[in-house]
Amino acid sequence: MNAFLQETALLALDLLIRTIPPMMVAGGVFAAELIMAFNATARISRVSRPPLTIWSNLHHECGISFMMVFISPPKAANAMLAKYHRDGIITRREMVVAALMNSFPNVMMHWRYLLPVYVPPLLGLTGLVYFAILVVVGIIKTVIVMVAGRWMLPVPATPEEETNTPPPPRPGWKEGVQKAMKTSATSLRHILIISVPTIIIVAVFISLGFFDTVADVMQGFGACFPIPAAGFAIIAAQFGSFIAGASVASTLLVAGTLSPQEIILTLLVGNILSSVTRAIRWYGTSYAAIFGPRTGAVIQGLSTGLRVVVMIAIVAALSFVW
Numbered sequence: 576m577n578a579f580l581q582e583t584a585l586l587a588l589d590l591l592i593r594t595i596p597p598m599m600v601a602g603g604v605f606a607a608e609l610i611m612a613f614n615a616t617a618r619i620s621r622v623s624r625p626p627l628t629i630w631s632n633l634h635h636e637c638g639i640s641f642m643m644v645f646i647s648p649p650k651a652a653n654a655m656l657a658k659y660h661r662d663g664i665i666t667r668r669e670m671v672v673a674a675l676m677n678s679f680p681n682v683m684m685h686w687r688y689l690l691p692v693y694v695p696p697l698l699g700l701t702g703l704v705y706f707a708i709l710v711v712v713g714i715i716k717t718v719i720v721m722v723a724g725r726w727m728l729p730v731p732a733t734p735e736e737e738t739n740t741p742p743p744p745r746p747g748w749k750e751g752v753q754k755a756m757k758t759s760a761t762s763l764r765h766i767l768i769i770s771v772p773t774i775i776i777v778a779v780f781i782s783l784g785f786f787d788t789v790a791d792v793m794q795g796f797g798a799c800f801p802i803p804a805a806g807f808a809i810i811a812a813q814f815g816s817f818i819a820g821a822s823v824a825s826t827l828l829v830a831g832t833l834s835p836q837e838i839i840l841t842l843l844v845g846n847i848l849s850s851v852t853r854a855i856r857w858y859g860t861s862y863a864a865i866f867g868p869r870t871g872a873v874i875q876g877l878s879t880g881l882r883v884v885v886m887i888a889i890v891a892a893l894s895f896v897w
Contacts, residue, residue: 579782582782583778583779583782584778586778586781586782587774587775587778587779591771591774625638625641625642627641627676627717627721628641628673628676630721630725631672631676631720631721631724631725631728632724632725632728632729632730632731633665633669633672633673633676633724633728633731634659634664634665634669634731635731636655636659636664636665637656637659637665637669637672637673637676639655640652640653640655640656640659640673640677641673641676641677641680643655644677644680645680649677649678649680649861650861650865652677653674653677653861653862653865653866654865656670656673656674656677657670657865657866667870668727668728669724669728670866670870671870671873671874671877672720672723672724672727672728674862674866674874674878675716675720675874675877675878675881676717676720676721676724678713678716678878679713679714679716679717690706694706697821697822697824697825698821698824698825698828698838700835701824701828701835701838701839702821704835704839705838705839705842705843708839708843708889709846711889712882712885712886712889713882715885716881716882716885719881719885720881773863773864773868774864800840800844800847800890801840801890801894802837802840802841802844803833803837803841805827805832805833806827806833806837806838806840806841806844806845808823808827809823809824809827809838809841809842809845810841810844810845810848810849813842813845813846813848813849814845814848814849814852820842820845821842824838824841824842836893836897839893840890840893840894840897843886843889843890843893844890846886847883847886847887847890850879850882850883851879854875854878854879862874862875863875
C-alpha cells in the first residue's frame with residue numbers, strides 16, 4: 576500500500592510539473608490580461624487575426640489565441656480562451672469551436688520535432704507519406720470545424736463596431752503589467768483548483784493500470800481493420816510511443832515482411848486505436864484542467880471523435896485503392 580501511494584504521489588508530481596508550468600510560465604492567462612490591460616485587442620487583431628478564424632465567425636480574440644499556438648504550448652493558448660470565456664468576451668460555443676481549431680497548429684508544431692526522427696532514419700519516403708496523410712486528416716478536421724463555426728456562430732462585430740465610445744486611455748507600462756498580474760492571479764487560481772485534483776485522479780488511474788487495460792481492449796479492436804497479422808506488433812508498440820511504433824515498422828519494412836502500403840495502413844490504424852488512451856490522459860491533464868470537467872470532456876470528445884472518423888474514412892479509402 577505504501578509503495579502504491581509513493582508511486583502515485585511521484586507520478587502525480589511529475590504530471591503536475593509537466594502540466595501546470597506551460598499554462599503559467601508560458602503565460603496564456605497573463606498574455607490575455609496584458610492585452611486587455613493595454614487595450615491592445617483591436618490593434619493586435621488587425622495584424623494577427625487569421626483568415627481561418629474570420630471565416631469561422633470567431634471573435635477576434637480567438638484569432639489571437641490561434642496564432643499563439645504556433646509560438647507557445649497549446650495549453651497557454653487554450654488558457655487564454657478560457658479566460659476570455661470567463662470574462663464574457665466569447666460564448667461557450669465560440670470557445671469550443673476555437674479550442675478545436677487550436678488543435679491543428681498544435682499537431683503541426685508537434686511533428687516539427689518528430690518528423691526528423693520518423694522520416695530519414697526510420698521510414699524514409701513511407702514515413703513522409705504517413706505524415707502527409709496525418710496533415711490531410713488535420714486539414715479535413717479543421718475544415719469541418721470551420722464549417723460548423725460558420726453555420727452555428729453569428730458574424731461577430733469588428734472591434735470598431737463593438738462600441739461607439741472612444742477606447743479608454745492606455746495605462747503606463749508599469750501600471751499595465753501590475754494590473755495584468757493582479758487580474759490573472761484569480762484566473763490561475765481557478766485553473767489550479769480544477770487541475771490539481773484532476774491530475775491526481777489521473778495519476779491514481781495510471782497506477783491502478785486503468786490505461787493499460789484500455790490499451791489492451793483497444794488493441795483487440797485491431798482485428799476489425801484490414802491489416803496483416805505482423806502489423807499488430809507495430810500497433811502494440813504505438814501504445815508505448817510513436818517512435819517505438821516507427822522503429823518496429825522500420826524493421827518490418829526493411830525485412831520485407833510488410834509493404835510500404837501495409838506499413839502506412841497499420842500506422843494509421845494504430846494511431847486510431849491509441850488515440851483513445853491519449854485522449855483520456857490529455858483530457859485529465861489539459862482540457863479538464865483548463866476548461867472544467869464538463870466543457871473539457873465536450874472539447875476532447877469532439878476533437879478525438881472527429882479525428883477518428885476522418886482517419887477511419889481515409890483508411891477505408893486507402894484499403895479500397897491499395
